[in-house]
Amino acid sequence: MKVRSRHNSKQQRIFRVVGISIAVILFGMIMPRLISTTVSVVMTPVHGINQWFENSSSLVPSFFRDRRALQAQINDLEHQLTLSERSTLTQVRLAQENDRLRKLLGADEEERVVAAITARPNELPYDLLQIDRGADHGIEIGAPVFIGKDMVIGLIVHVTPKYSFAELITTPGFSASAFIAGVNVVVSMEGMGGGVARVRVPQGVPLSVGDLVYLPSVEPGVFGSIAHLENLPTQPEQYGYISPDTSLSSIYWVSVGKQSQLARSPAEIDEQVRAIVEQSLSFNSEEISITTATGTATSSEEVVVE
Amino acid sequence: MATLLAIVLYVSICFSIMQNWLLFASLCILMFSVRYGAIMLIPLAIVLDGYYGNYHTIPYLSFITVWWYVVVEYMRPKILGPDMIKV
Structure with missing residues (x-):
């Protein structure tokens, strides 16, 4: 009997506590402003301590804050790493697909020479590299210099039999046509020095x-x-500044194409073509005497000689 | 000593909820509930709901705490035994 009465009293106590709590909660829901005002008074010291914990530069709060910030940063970096791994896979797939399509179109890979960098801009003037391959290895002036597979950084400007010098695209005075993907425009690019090039758009x-x-x-x-973009509305052009993603100090190997990329002016090209044509069509006097003996063919050749 | 421990746990519950350290708060709540019951958590939950303005919508922390109080009151005797509980 005694046990039952203890059990009943306990149940009654639970019901009483639950009832009072629900009543207080419902009262708070009916008059939220009143309970908020009361709570703001009650919580003043707790709020102060909480603010100290969140904003103070003291040792303990800053330790916990830094720890939390680092944890959040770790989570964020892990997320980025996962995304990066996925995009790397996508890149590999796209590169393979690109290679396959290029082969189908008959595009041949350019032959390249791998070279080590023997001097760089601490020993040499900035925007200049010395490599350990020269004319003996098939390098010629104007050949492009690459980092990795497809990132061009400069052109060969001086060749000796055993070594060569490459001038970077960022050298002051260097000028080339550049294509900007995204906006799909062809603009002129100029070197600015210090590892920076600029496009005018x-x-x-x-x-x-x-x-x-x-x-x-x-x-x-x-x-x-x-x-970086420099866009002043008062200027007729906007400038885009480009710097290679890889720093020069971290490059050890480069690859050099064997085909010269030096640009020639149209007049110079015309002159060279004319010289080649004249050379291929020039005869000595014996050949002319032979050809004049053969009727109609000579007339056309005489015209060409003139 | 028991009173001091209760105060430390109570304050820890309050600040860990305010700092959003939910795992630590759950641990403290569990320890506090087993040792001292959950009745004292109800006013704390009501005050915290008021602090965060939950009475303008739904004071879910208060409702959960009332439910937790009922659960603890039924579970405690089975965990600790009826003689260990001081009413």
Whole structure:
């Protein structure tokens, strides 16, 4: 009997506590402003301590805050790493697909020479590299210099039998046509020195940071991406500044194409073509005497000689 | 000593909820509930709901705490035995 009465009293106590609690909660829901005001008074010291914990630069709060921030950063980086791994897979797949399509179209890979960098801009003037391959290895002036497979960084400017010098695209005075992906415009690019090149784009073209810049004359000629924009509405042009993604100090090997990429002016090309044609069509006097003996063919050849 | 431990646990529950350390708060709530019962958690939950303005919508923390109180009151005698519980 005694046990039952204890059990009943306990149940009654539970019902009483639950009833009072529900009543207080319902009262709070009916008059939320009243309970908020009361609670704000009651919680003043707790609120103060909580604010100290969240904002103070003291040792203990800052330790917990830093720990939390680092944990959040770790989570964020892990997330980015996962995304990056996925995009790497996508890149590999796209590269393979690109290679296959290029082979179908008959595009041959350019032959390249691998070279080690023997001097760089601490020993040499900035924007100049010395490599350990020269004319004996098939390198000629104007050959493009690559990092990795498709990132062009400069051209060969001086060749000796055993070594060569490459001038970077970022050298002051260097000028080339560049294609900006994304906005799909061809503009002129100029070296600014200090590892930076600049493209000039007319106002109104929606240039943005991260757009890839290609050198169409070099295949495959990705140079870098736009790292900074200078866009003043009072100027007729906007400027995009490009710097290679890889720093010079971290490069050890480069690959050098065997085909010269030096640009010639149209007049110079015309002159060279004319010289080649004249050379191929020039005869000595004996040949002319033979050909004049054969009727109608001579007339056309005489015209050409004239 | 028991009173001091109860105060430390109570304050820890309050601040860990305010700092959103939910795992630590759950651990403290479990320890507090087993040792001292859950009745004292109800006013804390009501005050915290008021602090965060939950009475303008639904004071879910208070409702959960009332439910937790009932659960603890039925479970405690089975865990600790009837003689261990001081009413």
